[in-house]
Structure formats: C-alpha cells, structure tokens
Amino acid sequence: MKHGLETSQDIRQQIWKELGRASVDRHHAWRTPVLATVGCDGSPNARTVVLRKVDGNQQTLCFYTDARSAKVSELTKEPKAVLAFWSGRLNWQLRVKVEISVATDGPEIQALWQRIQQSASASDYLATEAPGTERTTGFRIAQNLSGDHHFALLNAQVLQMDWLELGHGAHRRARLSADTWQWLIP
Numbered sequence: 334m335k336h337g338l339e340t341s342q343d344i345r346q347q348i349w350k351e352l353g354r355a356s357v358d359r360h361h362a363w364r365t366p367v368l369a370t371v372g373c374d375g376s377p378n379a380r381t382v383v384l385r386k387v388d389g390n391q392q393t394l395c396f397y398t399d400a401r402s403a404k405v406s407e408l409t410k411e412p413k414a415v416l417a418f419w420s421g422r423l424n425w426q427l428r429v430k431v432e433i434s435v436a437t438d439g440p441e442i443q444a445l446w447q448r449i450q451q452s453a454s455a456s457d458y459l460a461t462e463a464p465g466t467e468r469t470t471g472f473r474i475a476q477n478l479s480g481d482h483h484f485a486l487l488n489a490q491v492l493q494m495d496w497l498e499l500g501h502g503a504h505r506r507a508r509l510s511a512d513t514w515q516w517l518i519p
C-alpha cells in the first residue's frame with residue numbers, strides 16, 4: 334500500500350509529521366488550509382490561512398491573524414471551527430475539528446510580535462483600518478500604518494480528525510481523536 338502505511342498508528346504518526354513539515358515548509362500543500370467558522374449571523378464562512386506552528390503532543394495548531402478580522406469576532410462567539418487540508422502529493426484530505434482560542438496580549442504575544450515586527454509581514458498587522466473595511470477612495474497600494482499592532486494568535490486545539498486517502502480504486506478513510514481510531518466507509 335502507498336507509503337507502506339498499514340496500521341492506524343503509522344497513519345496517525347504520518348499525519349502529525351506532515352502537519353509539522355507544513356508549518357515550516359512554504360511549499361507544502363498543507364501550509365495553507367481553509368479555516369471554516371460559523372459566521373456571526375449563523376451562516377458559514379471560510380478562508381485560507383497559513384499554518385504557523387504544530388504541536389503533536391499538545392495536539393494544537395497555530396495561526397496568525399488581525400485581531401479586528403471577522404474570523405476573530407466569529408471565533409469569540411463560536412470557538413468551534415473546521416480546518417480543511419488537501420495535498421495532491423499525498424492524495425490526502427484532512428478535515429480537523431478544532432476549538433480555537435484567540436490571544437492578543439501577554440508574554441507569548443509580545444515575544445512573537447518582537448519577531449514579526451522585524452519581518453516583511455509586520456504591515457499585515459499594522460493597518461489603521463480593520464480588514465474588510467470598505468474603501469471610500471478606490472484602491473491604493475500604500476496602506477495607512479499605525480504604531481499599534483493588531484496581531485492575534487489563534488490557538489487551535491484538535492478535537493477530531495477525518496482523514497481521507499484517495500487511492501487507485503480503493504480509498505481509505507478514518508475518524509481519529511487523540512486516543513481513538515475508527516475506519517469509515519469512504
């Protein structure tokens with residue numbers, strides 16, 4: 334079988350390995366999953382985000398965002414969300430049910446911001462106007478930047494995963510949590 338991954342333990346280990354790789358390899362397809370949330374009006378919402386950090390022991394996935402973005406309001410109201418990953422190289426889809434907490438201050442945020450401040454992406458978190466604000470003056474490349482940052486860390490605690498492998502003829506699918514494994518009909 335592909336990858337020589339026969340047992341549930343092998344596959345579980347490989348899933349976390351790939352997630353870890355994706356958090357450090359900008360070319361890994363799992364680097365940019367889709368984060369789906371419940372909108373403030375109850376309707377679904379989804380967007381691409383960059384996977385920044387993975388901790389297999391704690392079963393957590395981290396993301397960066399602007400504290401004023403819609404996803405932060407949505408997650409504050411309903412912390413349950415789903416992350417959808419697809420890799421054509423692996424032929425794997427991974428859907429992850431998570432509970433997300435939003436952090437905007439404290440020593441961890443200060444330390445992270447010190448680092449991000451030096452990078453090109455600092456401006457992502459320094460715009461004077463919130464993401465999604467309607468422009469009144471048409472499009473301009475130059476953004477107004479303020480001295481205050483709006484950086485927020487999204488910490489996603491994994492609750493359950495749905496793993497699907499597309500195979501030639503036979504597909505494999507399983508539902509797994511930290512300590513359970515269930516094969517499913519694909």
Ligand SMILES: Cc1cc2nc3c(=O)[nH]c(=O)nc-3n(C[C@H](O)[C@H](O)[C@H](O)COP(=O)(O)O)c2cc1C
Nearest residue numbers: 365380381382383397398399402403404405464465
């Ligand atoms: C490849 C790619 C990566 C992105 N990464 C992030 C990210 O890490 N964090 C983020 O807040 N937005 C990211 N975005 C932008 C979001 O998809 C989205 O447009 C923005 O965050 C506003 O979403 P919201 O209004 O639902 O909060 C990314 C977009 C693309 C296309």
